[in-house]
Amino acid sequence: MLSEENSLAGLVPDPRIDWPEGHGPALARVFAQNKIDIAAAPETVWSLLLDCKRWPDWYFHCSDVSVIRGGPLLQYDTRFRFKTLGFFFNPKIDVFEPFRMLVWSAKGPAGTKGAHAWYIEPTPNGCHVVTEEAQQGLLLSIIGRRTRKRLLKAHGEWLRALKDVAENS
Numbered sequence: 001m002l003s004e005e006n007s008l009a010g011l012v013p014d015p016r017i018d019w020p021e022g023h024g025p026a027l028a029r030v031f032a033q034n035k036i037d038i039a040a041a042p043e044t045v046w047s048l049l050l051d052c053k054r055w056p057d058w059y060f061h062c063s064d065v066s067v068i069r070g071g072p073l074l075q076y077d078t079r080f081r082f083k084t085l086g087f088f089f090n091p092k093i094d095v096f097e098p099f100r101m102l103v104w105s106a107k108g109p110a111g112t113k114g115a116h117a118w119y120i121e122p123t124p125n126g127c128h129v130v131t132e133e134a135q136q137g138l139l140l141s142i143i144g145r146r147t148r149k150r151l152l153k154a155h156g157e158w159l160r161a162l163k164d165v166a167e168n169s
Contacts, residue, residue, distance in 0.1 A: 014119055014130050020094040020105045023115035028134035030114075030144045032151035036159040039126040040166035042099045048166055049102055049118055050074045052082065058165045061085055061154050074102065085154055091116070112137030129162065131155050 011033045013025040025031045038045055048054075050073040055062040063083045068090065070078030076096035082089060087109055094115070095103035105115040114135035121128045133151055140147060 013132060013134075014117075016101075017117045017119050017130075017132060018095050018097075018101065018103065019117065019134065020103060020115055023094075023105050023113070023134060023136075025132070025134045027136055028114075029137065029140035030135040030148045030151065031132070032148055032155055033130065033132045034152060034155040034159050035128065035130050036163055037123065037126065037128050038163045038166050040163075040169065042120045042122050042127045044166050044169055045120055045127055045129060045162065046099045046102075048162060048169075052080055055082070058161045059158050060161070061157065064088070085150060108135065108137065110137065110139045112139055126167075129159060131159060 011031060013031065013033065019025070052074055053065050053067065053072065055065055061084050065082040066080065067074075068079040068081055071080070074080065074093055074096075076093055078093045080091060089106040089108065091104035091106035093102065093104050095101055095117075099120060101117070101119050103115060103117040105113070107113050112135055114133060116133045117131065119130040121130075133155065135147065
């Protein structure tokens with residue numbers, strides 16, 4: 001069950017997201033959800049998400065991206081590395097449903113772990129994009145509130161940057 005802090009935030013995890021075993025929002029100490037409408041085809045948004053090496057070109061909080069296994073674009077079971085919000089992560093793609101859903105999981109600092117999901121829904125004017133992140137770990141019982149606020153802000157910026165680059169492609 002979501003921690004009290006997250007359930008008070010009024011966020012309901014999107015039931016369409018297929019979380020990797022042991023990584024879902026129900027187990028999370030920190031859960032963040034952001035949404036945006038984009039006036040671009042799901043295929044355009046999908047192609048931008050898969051080209052992780054180019055994320056730093058349009059997303060401020062991302063750097064030092066490399067594909068460790070698979071590639072050059074993200075695909076099922078790809079392992080990649082990137083730096084975001086001051087930390088390096090080495091995620092593995094767990095769910096890969098073209099033009100619809102991308103989910104990765106990774107270990108974080110100090111024994112934390114988490115998963116990040118992207119869900120793309122076609123709309124008459126383009127698509128609606130949902131991004132969610134669920135994190136676990138003892139450290140988050142201490143810094144969870146600050147972590148959640150930071151994730152919400154950064155993911156909101158990520159979505160706005162994705163919208164801008166997709167709509168101007």
